[in-house]
Amino acid sequence: MGGYTVREIAAAQIKDCVKELILEASYVIGRDVEETMMQFKEEEPSPSGRAVLDQLLENYRIAREERVAICQDTGMCVVFLDIGQQVHITGGDLTEAVNSAVREAYNEGYLRKSVVRDPLYDRVNTRDNTPAILHTRIVPGDKLDILVTPKGFGSENMSRIKMLVPADGEQGVVDFIVNTVVEAGPNPCPPVIVGVGIGGTMEMAAILAKRMTARPLSEANPDPRYAALEETILSKINASGVGPAGIGGRTTALKVNIAASPTHIAGLPVAVNICCHAARHAARTM
Amino acid sequence: MDHIRVSLPLDPEQVKALRAGDTILLSGALYTARDAAHKRLVACLDEGRELPFDPTNQLIYYVGPAPASPGHAVGSAGPTTSYRMDPYAPRLIAAGLKGMMGKGRRSPAVIEAMKEHGAVYLGAVGGAAALIAQRIKSSQVIAYDDLGAEAIHRFEVEDFPALVLIDCLGNNLYETGPAQYRED
Ligand code: SF4
Numbered sequence: 001m002g003g004y005t006v007r008e009i010a011a012a013q014i015k016d017c018v019k020e021l022i023l024e025a026s027y028v029i030g031r032d033v034e035e036t037m038m039q040f041k042e043e044e045p046s047p048s049g050r051a052v053l054d055q056l057l058e059n060y061r062i063a064r065e066e067r068v069a070i071c072q073d074t075g076m077c078v079v080f081l082d083i084g085q086q087v088h089i090t091g092g093d094l095t096e097a098v099n100s101a102v103r104e105a106y107n108e109g110y111l112r113k114s115v116v117r118d119p120l121y122d123r124v125n126t127r128d129n130t131p132a133i134l135h136t137r138i139v140p141g142d143k144l145d146i147l148v149t150p151k152g153f154g155s156e157n158m159s160r161i162k163m164l165v166p167a168d169g170e171q172g173v174v175d176f177i178v179n180t181v182v183e184a185g186p187n188p189c190p191p192v193i194v195g196v197g198i199g200g201t202m203e204m205a206a207i208l209a210k211r212m213t214a215r216p217l218s219e220a221n222p223d224p225r226y227a228a229l230e231e232t233i234l235s236k237i238n239a240s241g242v243g244p245a246g247i248g249g250r251t252t253a254l255k256v257n258i259a260a261s262p263t264h265i266a267g268l269p270v271a272v273n274i275c276c277h278a279a280r281h282a283a284r285t286m
Numbered sequence: 287m288d289h290i291r292v293s294l295p296l297d298p299e300q301v302k303a304l305r306a307g308d309t310i311l312l313s314g315a316l317y318t319a320r321d322a323a324h325k326r327l328v329a330c331l332d333e334g335r336e337l338p339f340d341p342t343n344q345l346i347y348y349v350g351p352a353p354a355s356p357g358h359a360v361g362s363a364g365p366t367t368s369y370r371m372d373p374y375a376p377r378l379i380a381a382g383l384k385g386m387m388g389k390g391r392r393s394p395a396v397i398e399a400m401k402e403h404g405a406v407y408l409g410a411v412g413g414a415a416a417l418i419a420q421r422i423k424s425s426q427v428i429a430y431d432d433l434g435a436e437a438i439h440r441f442e443v444e445d446f447p448a449l450v451l452i453d454c455l456g457n458n459l460y461e462t463g464p465a466q467y468r469e470d
Contacts, residue, residue: 046463056411063416068416068419070416110355111353112435154367186391186460241466247449248462249467
């Protein structure tokens with residue numbers, strides 16, 4: 001990279017990129033999700049469970065080929081931007097660029113608008129699915145990493161966070177995560193992907209959990225202890241019997257993705273963000 | 287698996303014979319409604335006003351479809367989670383509604399009303415929304431246009447794949463299905 005050079009990126013370019021990623025995520029499921037589901041289908045002992053997985057795989061195919069939404073709940077649009085500190089964004093407001101991308105993608109892409117202006121007193125649809133939920137981070141370098149994850153609320157509503165205490169230990173963490181998924185039963189559209197954030201502060205655990213819903217299913221936590229924990233929790237969830245669509249079977253979750261972070265001496269925050277099988281995300285580096 | 291063919295509006299005798307776990311194919315007309323539309327329907331009942339459609343023997347599908355793109359009758363149209371309609375459903379069942387279709391568990395009060403009035407709760411596969419949309423042949427907004435995706439639509443469906451989740455005796459596939467595959 002050499003000396004400290006500033007790289008300019010126009011807000012309009014970011015808007016175009018975010019818009020493309022929203023459309024891509026809404027129509028085309030990731031290969032990793034599709035392949036993992038096929039593998040689970042081979043092992044699924046329940047005939048009605050297999051029939052559900054067949055419908056879901058067929059649904060992915062139709063959505064991809066016809067360029068229609070994988071699920072009608074095209075979600076609230078969560079956008080992660082990792083902005084290199086050498087990047088200078090020019091020609092407009094970054095937040096507005098992201099919101100314009102949402103507005104254009106949801107209108108032109110026949111995606112459902114599901115956002116209300118106020119959570120309590122003024123539940124009026126904003127009619128263009130704005131605002132996006134925007135998480136930015138300043139990182140070294142001169143690149144801009146964009147991750148778009150439209151999130152449906154059938155599964156968002158089943159997500160939970162709990163401030164465990166250090167004495168709860170590994171067993172407490174396992175129980176909380178497994179119970180969250182099993183008690184959600186059919187509601188979050190299983191098979192699900194379980195994003196988990198352990199440590200940090202309350203909001204950090206939640207953001208980590210959201211990021212983990214988009215980690216490729218072929219990856220495991222780089223720390224072997226956490227990788228083993230991911231496996232343990234996955235088997236326990238799949239021993240629950242909930243199954244595809246919650247009607248019985250062994251395929252309740254496709255993957256458990258954990259991220260851990262330093263925390264306070266007195267704390268053990270755990271956030272579980274459940275993502276349904278319509279696990280939509282798309283990423284690009286600018 | 288063998289499918290049972292069910293035509294809409296529902297035949298109360300056929301509804302009584304359906305059992306949790308049956309897979310069915312629906313053909314005919316149904317109505318859509320979600321949270322906001324349910325609130326208005328029940329307000330109509332409370333105030334003694336006429337409902338925008340006669341619920342007798344009808345099936346309500348809990349869905350807020352995506353907008354239709356050119357060449358499609360509807361956009362993706364899978365079920366939404368049903369428990370949010372639980373506070374309203376018993377009133378509609380008492381008013382003649384014979385079926386509900388969505389995803390997820392129901393409250394004891396809803397199941398009691400189903401048993402009392404001989405109604406059925408069907409499931410469509412949550413998230414199979416593009417596949418389901420292909421079985422919806424036409425869509426027309428019949429009330430509450432201002433609610434957008436939450437307006438009441440009348441869908442004509444053909445061979446719409448569904449599953450009996452809870453029957454009029456209270457048998458519940460969400461209990462019996464997972465129990466069969468639970469380990470330890
Ligand atoms: S939980 Fe996911 S798959 Fe199910 S309806 Fe919501 S967005 Fe669609």
